[in-house]
Amino acid sequence: MVLAMPEGDTVFRAARRLEAALAGRALSVSDFRVPAHATLSLVDWMVESVVSRGKHLLIRARPPARVSAPPLSIHSHLLMEGRWDVYATGERWRSPAFKARAVLGNPAFTAVGFELGFLQVLRTTDEVEVIGHLGPDPLGHSWDPAEAVRRLQSAPERPIGLALLDQRVIAGLGNVYRSELLFISRIHPRTPVGEIEDVGRVVDLAHRLLNANKDRARRVTTGADGINPYWVYGRAGKDCLRCGEALQIESLADSVRAAERDVYFCGSCQGSYIPTAGGVR
Known part of the structure; x- marks a missing residue:
C-alpha cells in the first residue's frame, strides 16, 4: 500500500476540527514538545481561529489582558506522517505520547499534534514570512x-x-x-x-x-x-x-x-x- 502525504483537503479538515474544539475558548493546557518552544506556555490564551493555507495550518491565539504580548500563531506542517487529533478531555489518545509534538486543551477538548513535520510559534503579524510565498489555495476564500x-x-x-x-x-x-x-x-x-x-x-x-x-x-x-x-x-x-x-x-x-x-x-x-x-x- 502506498501512503499518501497529507494534501490541502487533509489540512483543511484538520483545521476545521481544531476550530470547532478550540476557537473561542481559553487554553487550560499548553505543552510544546519541541526544543525551540519547550518553555513556552499559552495557558489562559484565547484561541481566536484555526485556518489552513495549502498544506500549512495556523492556530491563532491572543494573550489574556494581564499579559503584555502580541497575538501568536502556532504554525505546523504535517509533511508525510503528521496529524492533529481532537479528543474529549480525558479520552485516551490513539497514538503513544512520545509521538506528540504539541498538546493544546481546554476543559472540553484536547488537541494533540502527532509527528508534526514542522512546528513553530511566531507573531501572527509575521505569518507572511512562512506562508507569503504560497500560490492561490483552491480551498481558500481568496482563490484566484x-x-x-x-x-x-x-x-x-x-x-x-x-x-x-x-x-x-x-x-x-x-x-x-x-x-x-x-x-x-x-x-x-x-x-x-x-x-x-x-x-x-x-x-x-x-x-x-x-x-x-x-x-x-x-x-x-x-x-x-x-x-x-x-x-x-x-x-x-x-x-x-x-x-x-x-x-x-x-x-x-x-x-x-x-x-x-x-x-x-x-x-x-x-x-x-x-x-x-x-x-x-
Whole structure:
C-alpha cells in the first residue's frame, strides 16, 4: 500500500476540527514538545481561529489582558506522517505520547499534534514570512484561478507534472492530486506547461476535486466510493480503469526544487512525451 502525504483537503479538515474544539475558548493546557518552544506556555490564551493555507495550518491565539504580548500563531506542517487529533478531555489518545509534538486543551477538548513535520510559534503579524510565498489555495476564500494560471505559465518549459507540485504555483496539491489531475485531463506528466492548450481547465479541475473531497473522510477522485478511490495514484502495474493497460510510475527530477518525485500515469490514456519528436504521442 502506498501512503499518501497529507494534501490541502487533509489540512483543511484538520483545521476545521481544531476550530470547532478550540476557537473561542481559553487554553487550560499548553505543552510544546519541541526544543525551540519547550518553555513556552499559552495557558489562559484565547484561541481566536484555526485556518489552513495549502498544506500549512495556523492556530491563532491572543494573550489574556494581564499579559503584555502580541497575538501568536502556532504554525505546523504535517509533511508525510503528521496529524492533529481532537479528543474529549480525558479520552485516551490513539497514538503513544512520545509521538506528540504539541498538546493544546481546554476543559472540553484536547488537541494533540502527532509527528508534526514542522512546528513553530511566531507573531501572527509575521505569518507572511512562512506562508507569503504560497500560490492561490483552491480551498481558500481568496482563490484566484487566473493567478494560478499565470503562475503555471510563467515557466512554460517546465513539465506540468513538476509545476503542479510547486506550492508557490498552487498551494495544497501533492502527489495524489497531481497524478489524478493529469490522468483525468489526459496530459502526460512530462508535457511542458507551454504545450498545454487549456491550462485553465487543469486549474479548474484542481479546484473542483479539492472542494469535492474537503468534506469526505476518504478522498475519492474516481467519482465512486468503490474499491478504487483513485484512477492511477498508488496503482502502478495494475490495470487502468479507463483502458485496461498497465499503469506506470516514473520519477521526475525537479531542477527548480532540487528533488525527485514519483508520478503515476497511464501511457495509453495520457500518451508518451518524446521531446525530440515534438511532444506527446
